[in-house]
Amino acid sequence: MKTIIAAAVLAASATVAGAENYPTPVPLKDGSQAPMSTIKPVNDTYRIAYMPPATEFNYYIAIGAGIEAVAEEKGVEVFMLAPQSGADINGQMGMIQDVLTQEVDAIIFGTHDEFAAAPLLKKAVDKGVAVLMINSDIPNFPTPIHGVVGYSQRNGTHAMADWLIEEHGGEALTIGVIEGQPGYHSTERVGGFLDGIKGQENFNVVTSVDGKWNVEGGNTAGMDILQAHPDINAIFAANDYMIIGASFAAKALGKRELILMGNDGDTSGLEEIVAGNVTATVNTTPFLMGKAAMHATLDAIAGTYPGGWIETPTSIDTSDEALNALKQPEKLFPQPSKEY
Structure with a gap:
């Protein structure tokens, strides 16, 4: 299924207002950072695969909506590919293998089994594909990748x-x-x-x-x-x-x-x-996380993102904070079931 999939992100010490002005990335551990020079885009209009662990989780669809918002703004193509169940590790690995046969410029991925995914993502990096992990703060993915976007879990x-x-x-x-x-x-x-x-x-x-x-x-x-x-x-x-x-x-x-x-x-x-x-x-503001990830991915392809981990915001929400969030449906996906 083909989908055309800047974030205001809160760094540990500062609120960043501009969508594309994500916080300065934190370096990954030694040996975990793939050289940014390996990224070699192959399409004039960038084609990016968003590959979350599953479609059963609205959370990952919300991230995808943030990715889509930036992709539409920037005129690039994004398609989402994921198994229905988060327990279907083999299904996700098969999909990554399939994407490796296609002409893609970047993969934004999340996985429930980093060790199963690592050999396939190494192939992607070796092919010149930009590879960024979403919804994580893992500093030492089992194979070097270009970047990580997510909150401090x-x-x-x-x-x-x-x-x-x-x-x-x-x-x-x-x-x-x-x-x-x-x-x-x-x-x-x-x-x-x-x-x-x-x-x-x-x-x-x-x-x-x-x-x-x-x-x-x-x-x-x-x-x-x-x-x-x-x-x-x-x-x-x-x-x-x-x-x-x-x-x-x-x-x-x-x-x-x-x-x-x-x-x-x-x-x-x-x-x-x-x-x-x-x-x-x-x-953990998944919609904003998706926007930050897409900006970082485009910067990686353009050669202006240095690699590393981009931290996105969190807050503890009880009834008052949750109600305030629901009153801002433009920052949510899916939309609330009613107007608050």
Whole structure:
């Protein structure tokens, strides 16, 4: 399917107003930076593949909408190619192999299995394709790539832990954790949260299970942990879809007073917060992330991007912040289900 897919990004120390004026990239670890001189565009009108892990996640479609907005503005072609399921690693690898047979100038990718993707992306770099990773802060991808665009995953969820301590630090909390499928993203997000609550003697994490990154998996995980540990009064999940699923489980079991924390800032997650079904999320502004990634990709092709990691913004959103975000639908994808 062919789609024609500047961001105002918040650096660690400054707000950047211009869409194309992303923060100065942070160098990747030694050996992880592909030379920018290897990029050799082959099309007069640049042709760029956006390859997220799956189409089942609106989060990645929101990133794609940001990419599309810049592509349309700049007159370049972007097509999206991804498996339906985030668990379909083999499907994604087959799609990357297919793209390698095409005349593309850049690949913007995200993956749930960096080690499976690495050999194929090495081939892309060797062919002269610009390769940038999206929705990550990984400093040492298993093969050298040209750039990484995303938020600090561990810092984002550590901030969620800080919020939990500030709001509920005086309470005795029994906590369940819902992980994503094993990989860098799950390790960093769960690790940041657990590091953040370390030392809180009245916080007790009793279980951590795989929610498979989706609503169904979060529902199953939430049901399992709430039935196995009926005293749980807080759940942290590594993305919004899983915490939404866990909220369905909580409602089915009649548990109304749980603290439910997610990560992403997906439109549906923000709406669930405003509705009172989820408590808070790490809002990672996926639409703006996509815009930043596309500007960096075009700069990489043009030879003006030095490589490295571009940090994009996060915030902890509870009801007030989520409502404010929903009142700015031009920065969201998909659009909210109603006007706020």
